[in-house]
Amino acid sequence: MKMLRLSVVLSVVLMVGCEQSAMLSSAAGDDASSQDLQSFVQKIKSNLVFVEGGEFLMGDYGSQYGPERLPYDSDKDSKPLHKVELSNYSINRYKVTNEEFQLYLKINGLELRQDAGSDFQVFSTAPTTPAHMDWFEAEKYCGWLAEISDLPFGLPTEAQWEYAARSRGQFLMVATNDGTYKITEGSATEYDRPRGINISTEWDREVFAKELGWKTRDLTPLPVDRFPPNPLGLYAMSDNGFEWVKDWYDPTYYQRSPLKDPQGPEGGVYKGPPSNYKYAKVLRGKDYANPQWGGGVNVHRSFRNPDSTMVSRYKNTDLVILEDKTARCVVNQTRPIK
Numbered sequence: 001m002k003m004l005r006l007s008v009v010l011s012v013v014l015m016v017g018c019e020q021s022a023m024l025s026s027a028a029g030d031d032a033s034s035q036d037l038q039s040f041v042q043k044i045k046s047n048l049v050f051v052e053g054g055e056f057l058m059g060d061y062g063s064q065y066g067p068e069r070l071p072y073d074s075d076k077d078s079k080p081l082h083k084v085e086l087s088n089y090s091i092n093r094y095k096v097t098n099e100e101f102q103l104y105l106k107i108n109g110l111e112l113r114q115d116a117g118s119d120f121q122v123f124s125t126a127p128t129t130p131a132h133m134d135w136f137e138a139e140k141y142c143g144w145l146a147e148i149s150d151l152p153f154g155l156p157t158e159a160q161w162e163y164a165a166r167s168r169g170q171f172l173m174v175a176t177n178d179g180t181y182k183i184t185e186g187s188a189t190e191y192d193r194p195r196g197i198n199i200s201t202e203w204d205r206e207v208f209a210k211e212l213g214w215k216t217r218d219l220t221p222l223p224v225d226r227f228p229p230n231p232l233g234l235y236a237m238s239d240n241g242f243e244w245v246k247d248w249y250d251p252t253y254y255q256r257s258p259l260k261d262p263q264g265p266e267g268g269v270y271k272g273p274p275s276n277y278k279y280a281k282v283l284r285g286k287d288y289a290n291p292q293w294g295g296g297v298n299v300h301r302s303f304r305n306p307d308s309t310m311v312s313r314y315k316n317t318d319l320v321i322l323e324d325k326t327a328r329c330v331v332n333q334t335r336p337i338k
Contacts (some may be wrong), residue, residue, distance in 0.1 A: 054168075084159050158246070242324055278309075281305070
C-alpha cells in the first residue's frame, strides 16, 4: 500500500515536472522568437533611408530639362510635368528579399503560394534576391511591419517612389549612381557579352542563373544589392523587378494631381488588357534592365491588376504572373527613424 502511494506521488511529481519543463521550454522558445523578431525589426529599421521632403517636378521632364530636349517616355500617362510637394518620409534601401518575406510568412502561419508557376518557385529559393508578390501581398507585408514595429509602414505612393528614385526629384534619367547606364565595352561573343557596371544587363542575369544552376537565363532576378545605389542610397529602382506602389492607376491623373502629398485616385479607375480588364494598380521601375537600348527611366509608369493575373493564351483560364513584381516599403513619419 505504501509502495502504491509512493508510486502515485512520484507520478504526480513527474507529471508536474514535465509540465513545468514544457512550460519553461515554451517560454524559452517564445523569448527566442521575440528576440528574433526584435532583431528583424532592427534590421529593417537600419535599412531605412530618410528622405527629406520638398517640391519637385513629377513626370516626363525630358523635353524641358533633359540634355537632348527630347521626351524620355513615349507614353502620354507620364505627362504633363507637374509640381508636387512631399512631406518627409523614410524608404527601404532595398526591395523586400525572399528571406524577409518568407520570415513574415512563417511567423504568420502562411505558406509560399503554389499557384504562380515554376519560375516563381525557383526564384523564391535565393535569400537575397527580391521576393515576388501581388499587390495585396505587398500591402499586407508592409502593414505587418507597421504592426510589429509601431511605425507607420506602408507602400510608397507613386510620387514618393519617383521622388526617391530621382534622388529627391533631381533630373536623373535612371536610378543608378550617376543617372546614366554604364556597361563594359567589347563585342559580344558566344561566351561573353557586355556586363553591367551600374545596372544589370541580360548577360549579368544569365551568368547568375548559371551560377545557381537555374535555367531561367536573362529573366533571372539578381541579389538586391548587386549594383551601386542611386545618390540617395537606394538600390535597384530601375531594374530587377517592377515595384508596387499604393496608387490606383489613372492614365490622366497627372492632369489633376494635387500639389501636396498626392495619393492617387480614391478607387479603381482604369481597366485594360495589361490589367486583365480589372482595375489596375501602378507599378514603377523596370522588370529587366536593357541598358543597350534604354528602359527603366524614372518617369515611366506601368500598371497591372492587383492580383497579378493574366489570361492564358492557350487555356481559357487566368495565370498568376508574379516573377517580375516586387515591392519596398516606406515609413510615413516626418522625423528620421532611430
